[in-house]
Amino acid sequence: MLLLTPGQTVSVDALTEAVWPSGAPATARNQIAICVAGLRKLFKDAAGEGELITTSHPGYVINTLEHLLDITGYENLVSRAREALRKGQTAEACDLFAEALALWRGRALDGVTGQRIEEEVTRLEETHLDVCEEHAGLRLQLYGPQPLIAELTTLVTEHPLRERARAHLILAHYRAGRRAEALEVFREGRDLMVRQLGIEPGPALRGLHDLVLQDAPELGGPTADPHATPPGQVPAELPAAPASFTGRVAELAALNRMLDERAGRVPLAVAAISGVAGIGKTALAIHWAERVAERFPDGQLFADLHGFDERNALISPFATLDRFLRALGVPASRIPADLVGRSALFRSVLDGKRVLIVLDNVRSFHQIRPLMPGNGRCCVVITDRERIEDLITHYTVLQIGLNAMAPAEAPLLLAKLAGEGRIGSDPAAALRLGELCDRLPLALQIAGARLVSKPHWSVQHLTNRLVDPARRMNELSPGQGGVRAGFGLSYRALPAAGRRLFRRLGLLSTSDFESWASAAVLDTDQVDAESLMERLVDARLVEVGPGSDPHTMRYRFQDLMRIFARERAEAEESAEERRAVLERYQQRLAEVRGRGVAGPSLTCHAGGTPG
Template sequence: MPLGGPRHRTILTHLLLTPGRVVPVDALIDSVWNEHPPATARTQVSICIAALRKAFKNAGCPEEIIVTAHPGYLLRLGRHTLDTAEFTELVTQAETAVREDRLPEASRAYADALRLWRGRPLAGVIGLRVEDEAQRLEELRLNAFEDATAVRLQLGDHQRVLPDLAAMVRRHPLRERARHQLITAQYRSGRRAEALETFQEGRRSLMEELGIEPGPALTELRDAILQDERSLSVPDPDGEPMPRPSPVGDPLELPPDVPSLAGRKEELALLGELLDTGGTTRAPATGLITGVAGVGKTGLAIHWAHSVADLFPDGQLFADLHGYDEQLEPTTADEVLSRFLRSLSVPAGQIPTEPEERAALYRSLLADRRVLVVLDNVRSYAQVRPLLPSGGGCCVLVTGREQIPELVAWPPRAWVRLGPLSTYEAVELLSGIVGEGRVTAEPVAAATLAELCDLLPLALRIAGARLASKPHWTVEHLARRLSDERLRLDELSQGESQVRASFALTYRGLSAQTARLYRRLGLLDVPDFSSWVAAALLDTDLYTGEQLIEELVDAQFLDVIGQDLSGHTRYRFQNLLRLFARERAQEESPEERHAVLDRVFRTYLFLATEAHRRSFGGDFSIIHGTVVPHRLPPELTDTLLARPLDWLEAERLSLSAVVARAAEAGMDEFAWDLTLCVLVLFETRNYLDDWRECAERSLTAARAAGNARGEAAMLHALGALEMRQRDFTTAYGLFTRALELHERAGEEHGGALVLRNMAMIDEMRGELDTAMRYSTAALEVFRAVGDRSSEAHVLNNMAQICLDRDDVDDAQRLSEESVRVSAAIGEGGARSLALGTHRLARVHLARQEYDLAEEALVRVIHIVRGQLDMLGLAHGLLALGEARMGAGRWEQARATLRQALEVAALVGSALVEGRIKLALGMAGRQCGDSQEARRNYLGALANFERIGVEAWIQRTRAALAELPDEN
């Protein structure tokens, strides 16, 4: 069936790789264009989907195969078949037949599966995910080939497998299992010399490519061939393989393998390093698996142990040391030694009574043997140390919830820090428990359920068991039940496996102070936090707070998410652990909980206030509520706020969450004050959604409390947001109401801040007399209260009004005064200094002093880039482009203006974009490119008409009229 171009093939491939599951549009965009999609990417994906649907229909498929499912598309197989699914089913049948000793049937199923392959999978389709999937599929084929060959060798089919095996080893010389099978087949076919040569070739390849010796299985096979061991001979005619004689005392203690282990490929590969025998050490290979309760440490350990058990012919020892068992005391190493010695055929009467003698006998017995030792649920090094063999042929795998410092210092050859599954793996695990049909029928609900279980195998198995026991429930029904945070832990704590009980075991092992920090963190509904929050929760110093928070990390109760912009480590809860912490918070009295939250909230307010003050060079351009901030020591404050905007950026989501929490709790004074403090970040970094959400929540709280001053402050904040988005009518209405409330409350400073913004709108509307009157009134108040930043700002606005009046001399005087006031503020006056310098550059432009204008604008751009002020950068680049146009450097101006347009697109200001496009049109015309000029003029006109700025609309229409006719 013809599919169209490469994009069509790529999109269809991604749908085929996850049949019955939703593939988001963003994932399809990434697969087609990597990290550089065009602006029309979503539209192009939609066009490709339509073309594929048409191709299926033309091919005679009456039903719709590709269906739309938010947030993307889903490939519905229906009555169609997929070769990968058929291959998987046949391999599964073969594996089942092997387990049930139906080897001829297994061989046929493997053969049918391998006949499905035609060349390299996914050939002709590119992309990182496709390449990964092609590699995975190829690995599945190779594994199936080796499994099929193993069955044929057991059936005595050694001569007929030789050609295929030889070709396989030539293509994949480093696959030791295939080489092992080829050597076995050659030996059984009477080709003993060839078998030994095949071994030597493999050894050379491994040494040259990887620098390692062949693994123990190949080495032992070589030795067995040299000695012509009977175990290598052909199985009997009934197809039964020769049984390997098992020496007396070989323990086989591993629990049953975990059914439906999902994912964990990287972790299993890391554990595979325990089998690396290329080193010269005689110490046993030691592995460590750590992770939070319920993450699947035991399951991973047992599954891996079963997969490598054949490499440890002298046995496998297993012990659960009950380090986190509520009902039992932790098992001592002495107790485990006694049992292990009995497993190793030491008569009970000969087991020493002294622990040191037991350990010595244990080490002696394992000195020259290859034994795998799995120690599960270990809590301390004392439980492990006597159980470590001395022989290099042994391997020890330890699992525990916390890192074991002494063992980490060893260090382990493989340390797996086990985290949650991916969403795909979690859904796969659910499918294995509930049944693929029920899960694939509700892909979105299944993904939601997996996320509600924090992608933890324990929680997923409990949820899957509940669904399996209730066939009348849909996946969505259980997801709805779990979505209620008050009931989630109850839903996942039924029957023998209980998430709450699993967490409680670790919680009870915490020190009193660490447990107190954990439950108090549960009081905060913030997405993440730094160690200063821990100090505030406990009213202690930063060092102690950091030490205790790291203890929670070691206990797997918190995740580290990395360093924030301010250089501090940030932590977060997994959702289930956050809910458990919130439950544990009830152990403290209501008075204690209130005092803790009050102190932490007031610390947030102190740091945000101080960050604002340092950003402006003083307590400028803001009014405050009546809440008294909780001050931190100066040295700690300096550490946290070394770069105030970076601290605000790091805490942005948490600050927004605290505003929401305070507003809901009726803490109106706190909420509106904190919102005003954070506006410097929202404005500079263009976080308009956060700006609106915080201001609206705080406005609701202020109105509910009858707080006129707080209501006015938030109306002003929302008006400033509407002004930022060029909705001047709405903004002016909000400012008018805010001014009335400030006047009623006697708040002169707040009223002056409103008047300043009203004057800016009047200036843009051309109402210059009103704008100057409001600006003059605001200036008097700012000078009276000492708000130097706002003074500089309003002087800058007055300079623009003078420019509009063609009063260049007064504009220069006011601009220079604004620059002087800003410079006197110091480092914190950088923002207002950039504004004043920009206005002074505009004066130079009006005087046609283009070199002076460019010099000033370069200073402006340097300042705003350092603050990541994208709006300021767009304005600065626009003015710089205009200066270069005035100087006649048209091509240089076009390059600058195109850069300005890219920055403006990040800001979303229709006015700035329109002005840049208008300037680009002028530059394009001067460069003789009338088509580009017209395109930019029309774009500018659309921008200006959208926001209703009449003066700019008229300028643009006049420019369009001057262009030559298109004909």
């Protein structure tokens, strides 16, 4: 009941009626409360989320937060498909319908009973059949009749009174040269409707029957695929590398060694470039790919999978495979309608070929596993914000974790943007500007762009504007983008407890701390706190190094990340909560120092911005 109306309050009375439609016991409200408590514990144990179900008078509400509800994802894809169709984007609409249908597994809400549930099941199944018919019509238009006849025959057999499905089957038979079968499908449907309902088929179905009898030319075959790559054309999909790319000498050398050592051999050459938002993962991947493109004469494929992108929906492997196969010259009529089939065909097409594949902005292994070639003559480069453990389990992966640029490289990047003369005229200010930008390529690019747009500013003037931490993040986050937006995507991808830890650590007046500090700010035990700290490390939101003894770790914020963490704490934690966090930290710090363990020298405060 809660999942059927996400984000909306469902009253206890409605829940009671749904569970006990014939009359509720006296303990109904208590039993509902017990069930909700059990669900909360289940969600917390499974996903670290204790806030998915909240009390909201006069009942409860389920808050999906950053989690995906399958029916919501399904309805969003269907809506996008219909919008694409209205814009004339037939192939894209067809792919979106296919993605939506891939989320449908068996009967909706199977095994759950009740009048309200049955009503919703009926609605969902009608919606599902409508989408099946819309998708079939598009596939018939784009890919021809042969792949569809068996599926449509099953659909018509299971739902013999649905006229649109029957019309698609008639047209598929006719376009496949089976005129007699097409007429027989109409006759069977008409006989059934007359016998069971006492009515003739609708005008659309009768009109189609007449056109088949006339061999009308408007019933012609499938349209040509406008997206297919001409035979013999080699895909070259790499976008232009940033002109300001600078440094990363060691990383480029490691990628070259990987290619020299493993090209043409098993295992497949795979590199994963990870790092925080704005660190230059995509720039490195594309810069290197362009340098070695000539070693892959059969083509270069590129896909931005929108793994961390609030403006664009996550790109599924189903849709990516469709585009890759077309780029490799596979006719649309040969592209399978299921993910397994597309993945198998992709591996077959790549067999024996040298193709470079760049998969940018990856969210999960599920998103890329079907896109992996089956032989070692290809090479795959992946960029992600977090290390994908499943990828390491299945493949031999060169892992490249990007950190801040070297101190001497930051002025070089600024010079490429603002000009060597301008940056070279004040090298000390340029070095300081690089430090204030945390030597983060995105921040440096924004700073360089500011200098270009403000030719009357000196480097020192911009440096002075960034010295104040309260202004720095605003200066480096123009509009709704920049550093703050990039950090925000990684922050929101964390579980609730991880977000809480991250922002509370931003309250401390120190940029480095050991795991006991995380336990103190969360008021939890050290083992749980360390697990959450590792989530922050995996997300590249904090850096890690050796602690005060061989058995501990020490963690560190970059300055910009620490400013962002403080911003989130001040926006999401009350003043009372912030004070409590700092009191626990001070108490724990005193205990640590009392045992003679080195601790940071600092003064904690609940307000202001870290310097």
